[in-house]
Amino acid sequence: DAGVIQSPRHEVTEMGQEVTLRCKPISGHDYLFWYRQTMMRGLELLIYFNNNVPIDDSGMPEDRFSAKMPNASFSTLKIQPSEPRDSAVYFCASSFWGATSYNEQFFGPGTRLTVL
């Protein structure tokens, strides 16, 4: 398996622009997670889905952030409009409930977002 795939790997944009980050989970996984990593706040969960349904979006910082999962093999995280404080590394992770009791999360390589 190719693992979790994220695109783009790097994104540089200007303040006010719309940014869309993409994720393809591991085939067969039924949970998908979006995390953000910054120096100040570390790794924080933004939102997660189970069977394409958003379960907990309490970590989404504000209305400028939105996430969708139209099918089992694709998810997007959109920021509109983007601000410099959104600069971070965004990770997508997926897991399969019941594979083991641990339900390990497998992470993608991340997208480094820079908002100028």
Added chain:
Amino acid sequence: AQTVTQSQPEMSVQEAETVTLSCTYDTSESDYYLFWYKQPPSRQMILVIRQEAYKQQNATENRFSVNFQKAAKSFSLKISDSQLGDAAMYFCAYRSEGGTYNTDKLIFGTGTRLQVFP
């Protein structure tokens, strides 16, 4: 709410030596899972080792082992025979057990940067 604390922002070790990274957590739950993830400069988060709270035996994966002290809420990672490739950020993480949706979150510590010197 559960919290995870890594009190060592940076650690260093000489190649072939042993190093221990500390992690403590706070929870009122009795069943949960603990993980150590490694993040090398490539940014990829790699699962190193995992532990179920109800298992008294400490987990071991090759050169990596944990010292799980449930009463003390401590979960330290020991790296034996350190190699240059072990240099990375290491994150301790907690996940609840319970079977409900909200137990699927991973709660991460702030990380420990490990340097390995030849």
